[in-house]
Amino acid sequence: MSVKHPIIAITGSSGSGSYRVGTVFSHIAWREKIRPLVIRGSAFHRYERDEMRLAVAAAAEAGKHLSHFSPEGNRLDLLEALLKEFSETGGGQYREYLHTERDAKDAGGTLGGFTDWKQIPEGTDLLVYQGLHGAYRNAEVDITALVDFTVGVTPIVNLEWIKKIHNDTLNRGYTLEEVKHIIENRLYDYVHHITPQFSNTDVNFQRVPLVDTSNPFVARDIPELAESIVIISFREPEKQNFPYLMKMIDGSFMSRPNTIVVPGGKIEHAMELLLNPVVKTMMEKRRELL
Numbered sequence: 001m002s003v004k005h006p007i008i009a010i011t012g013s014s015g016s017g018s019y020r021v022g023t024v025f026s027h028i029a030w031r032e033k034i035r036p037l038v039i040r041g042s043a044f045h046r047y048e049r050d051e052m053r054l055a056v057a058a059a060a061e062a063g064k065h066l067s068h069f070s071p072e073g074n075r076l077d078l079l080e081a082l083l084k085e086f087s088e089t090g091g092g093q094y095r096e097y098l099h100t101e102r103d104a105k106d107a108g109g110t111l112g113g114f115t116d117w118k119q120i121p122e123g124t125d126l127l128v129y130q131g132l133h134g135a136y137r138n139a140e141v142d143i144t145a146l147v148d149f150t151v152g153v154t155p156i157v158n159l160e161w162i163k164k165i166h167n168d169t170l171n172r173g174y175t176l177e178e179v180k181h182i183i184e185n186r187l188y189d190y191v192h193h194i195t196p197q198f199s200n201t202d203v204n205f206q207r208v209p210l211v212d213t214s215n216p217f218v219a220r221d222i223p224e225l226a227e228s229i230v231i232i233s234f235r236e237p238e239k240q241n242f243p244y245l246m247k248m249i250d251g252s253f254m255s256r257p258n259t260i261v262v263p264g265g266k267i268e269h270a271m272e273l274l275l276n277p278v279v280k281t282m283m284e285k286r287r288e289l290l
Helices: 019-032 049-061 076-089 101-107 157-171 176-199 242-248 264-289
Strands: 007-011 036-040 126-131 149-153 203-209 228-234 253-256 259-263
Touching: 007 019, 007 076, 019 036, 019 126, 019 149, 019 264, 076 126, 126 264, 149 264, 157 176, 157 203, 203 264, 228 264, 242 253, 242 259, 242 264, 259 264
Parallel strands: 007 126, 007 149, 036 126, 149 203
Antiparallel strands: 203 228, 228 259, 253 259
């Protein structure tokens, strides 16, 4: 962890909606007049897309589990090294994973491949990790030890699957059967490597739809935010001013001493209310050192 070069991690699996936190951070950055850099967890996948298909098949034949959710499917050692270098020097190297044809065309790369490694721009005030392993720890790697604040984005799993199915079939060129197979292959790693992270985060945002999502594989559309509630839980609730939050967020209420529930349409407003003070405090401490 670093006061001079702070890091925030947003962790959530594919289809979680963690991109919303990235949008919120862009608003906060404008308001606080800072220069953040968002790095994506997919940049630390071990394999390109075609290589991953072969590796998954080989692992299955050997009776092993391999997916993008598992540590073996990623270079978490490189992620750890980047976070450590940034926290110490404000520098480091990162790259991007090319998810779509547009990504590949814009970068001059190959669909399902990576860009070249590039240097973190000088003067970056805040590093924001957004991906699968932002609160991950095991015997070899401890990402949480290098991060100053962690955010979990974890909708109920059927909603997560609906969003993944729609995104992968409409934007990434997968068939429904291919996405089903991906979900099935990831279940073991989801249980063992993704869900435990949400016990390590500082705050979790869990979206719960108020419509039927019992069979995500036949859902024609993604439930709207207005058709949802969001459950926000805190690791250290004593640091929160819940009366103020409920006053500022219409329709909110507390369901437990560490939990506030807000209407789905208020999620980004709630995120800004909660995360802006975190970033503001980080930047004030950073400026004192500089």
